[in-house]
Amino acid sequence: MHLRFLHISDIHFQVENYQSRRMRMRLLTKINELNQVNPFNFVILTGDLSHQGQGFNENQMRFLKEILRILNLSEKQIYIIPGNHDIRRNGDRTDLINEIVESNNPSNTLDEYLENEENKSKILSSFDSFSTFYFDFLTKEYPLNDIHFLLETENYNIVHLNTCLIANRAGEEGALLIGKNKLLDCLSNLGVDNNKLSIAIGHHTLECMADSDKNAMLSLFDDFNIDLYLSGHVHRAGYNIEANQYNNLLNIVSAGVHSDEYALGGFGDFLIQDGVARVSQYIWNSEHxxxxxxxxxxxxxxxxxxxxxxxKFSINNNRSEDEINNKKDKIKKELSELFSENERIFKQYGPFSITAQHTPVSEFAYMWKEKCITDIIPNNKKILEILESNKELISDDKLFILCLYKNHIEGFEMNHISKYKSSNVPIFPEEILTILD
Amino acid sequence: MPEGGRYEKRPRPESIQYFLGAIGRHNKVRKIEQVEEQLFKITKTNGRKVLVHLTNIYTVSEAEVIEIMSSHNHIDAIVTISTWNSYSVSGKDVAKANKIGLFLIDEFMGALNFEGNQFINYLTPYQREQLKKGKRSLF
Structure with a gap:
């Protein structure tokens, strides 16, 4: 699998100071450069497109569309979830959140309230402008009522989390709730045998969640094979590998694309290849x-x-590495027998044989010509057939050797059985003997 | 298959000795002289002279024939000495078109029995037999 994606968070568009504008402008140039080298397959936006509930406007839309245009991606290749600055507070919701927070078990109370349509509607009432923006931008509904939702593609899954259900005030980090029952519903769609790359995205880091919900999230991520959790909110980049579960979970936090006294601009660049995630975090140098x-x-x-x-992929990799090595060994043995036989004939009867070195005229020359047709040419064909049908075992940097060999055996055959002959036929490429090493 | 390495285009000394000996003993040959390193003058018993360029090119094709021709004012034949060697149809045709016989050593031994076009177009008994069978490639 080869996947590359961009992780951007916390743009806070309404922050329009000089540094914020410059970093956004230069972000477009930077991602264009990165995309030229190795194209991105999709983009993840982990919330706070807006600032302090000021809503959405044409500027945000234009900027995001520009990102997609530069990366040559469609609206289907960008995944967005809301952040706490994307919501608008209101009295009814605030009252309900206070009730939840002050209850004996806030985590369970939220689960209960989300099962009640009236309460759920109040909780979600702050997300209207985000939903409208989402629809306008992506021309599809944000499934707000599902709370969390899964988007499955052929090669990967994106679990969209709403971590802002009870987000309502400053300093609430460490007490946020996920709605764990709804998270279970969402992840159940994956199945426990989920073997695709699975990325959960949410605005808040796991540390922003209440302990009970953080633990529930980690356990559920573990059971449903989530590989990465991408978030933002804290305006500082970071990574953490949660190793207290059966499976490790990589948490990546992206900094924002705005500037204030605390925030350090940043974005993430992910390359998933051969079962390994290579995560590059970029930082904004405000001085230069x-x-x-x-x-x-x-x-x-x-x-x-x-x-x-x-x-998840490492286990498969180890297994398949063994399988590949066994297969390689088997093929190497098969090839070695064919090469050895050809070499024996060449040394015994060929134009460089001891006999040929000592006399220009010998029956060995006729034997050589016959052996070329009866043994060497068929062996060459067998060797080529074996290598071509196992091309995937040849490393990319050695594929050219196969071409050299093909040129050689083609010319060799022409020189021996066709009326067209040439001294310029490429000589035997010795590298072919180690093509599988 | 490992058909590699440098193949010496110039005949080895033992090949030249072999050529001088074999041709010198031919019953239609009175005398053979080495004029240059690779150029030999054969005087036949009927008094006719045959100028031969001796080479050890592994596969003599059109390009090699033209190169050899351009290095001499006149030659009657090109012989590639080793029986491991061969030539292409186009090489043979270009040589013939320039009234030059292009031969392997065994063919040349047979061709020396003839003159003119019969010399240039000479085929060994095996080649004639193959031609009768309709096999395209005689070389």
Whole structure:
């Protein structure tokens, strides 16, 4: 699998100070550069497109459309969830949230309230403008009523989480609730044998959730094979590998694309290849106004890139690596027998044989010509057939050897059985003997 | 198959000795002289002269024939000495069109029994037999 995606969070569009405008402008240039080298397959936006509930306007839409245009992606290739700044507070919802928070078990109370249509409607009432923007931009409804929803594609799953259900005030980090029953409903659609790359996206980091809900999220992510959790909100980039579960979970936090006294601009670039996630975080250099790799996030990102073998794929990789090596060994043995036989004939009868070195005229020359037709040419064909039908075992940087070999055996055959002959036929490429190493 | 390495285009000394000996003993040949490293003058018993360029090119094709021709004012034949060697149809045709016989050593031994076009177009008994059977490639 080869997937590359961009993770952007916390644009806070209404923040329009000089640095924010510059980092957005340069973001477009930077992602264009990155896309030229290795195209992105999709984009993830983890909330807070808006600032302090000021809603959505044409500027946000234009900027996001520009990102898609630059990356040559369609609206189907961008995944968005709401952040706490994308919602509008109202009295009814505030009262209900207070009831939840003050109850004996807020986590269970939220679960209950989400089963009640009237309460659920009040909780979701703050998401109207986000839903409208979502529809206008992507021309499809945000399934707000489902609370959390799963989007499945051929190669990956995106679990859209709404972490803002009870978000309503400053300083609520550490007490937020996920609506764990609804999360279970959502993840159940994946099935426990989910073997696709599965990314959960939410606005808040796991640390922003109440302990009860953080634990529930981790357990559910574990049971339903979620590989990555991508979030934003804290305006500082970071990574963390949750290893207290059966499966590890990689958490990535993207910084924002706006500037204030606290925020450090940042975005994430993910490459998933051969079962390994390679995560690059970029940071905004406000002094010289450019995006650069962020190597300050921890020892595992010393070079600016975090390499994380996704456990689900690592198991398969190990198994398939053994299978590949066994297959290679078998083929190498088969090829070695054919090469050895050809070499024996060549050394015994060929134009460089001891006999040929000592006399220009010998019956060996006729034997050689006959052996070429009866043995060497058929062996060459067998070798080529074996290699071509096992091309996937040849590393990309060695595929050219197969072409050299093909050219050689084609010319060799022409020189021996056709009326068209040439001294310029490529000689035997010795590298073919180690093509599978 | 490992058909590689450098193949020496110039005949080895032992090949030249073989050529001088074999041709010198031919019953239609009175004398053979080495004029240059690769150029030999054969005087036949009927007094006719045959100028031969001796080579060890592994596969003599059109390009090699033209190259050899351009290095001499006149030659009557090109012989590629080793029986491991061969030539292409186009090489043979270009040589014939220039009234030059292009031969392997065994063919040349037979061709020396003839003159003119019969010399240039000479086929060994095996080649004639193959031709009768309709096999396209005689070389």
């Amino acid at each position: 106004e450019y995006w650069t790799l962020n190597n300050t996030l921890g020892r595992k990102m010393e070079n600016g890139v975090l390499e994380y073998p996704i456990p």
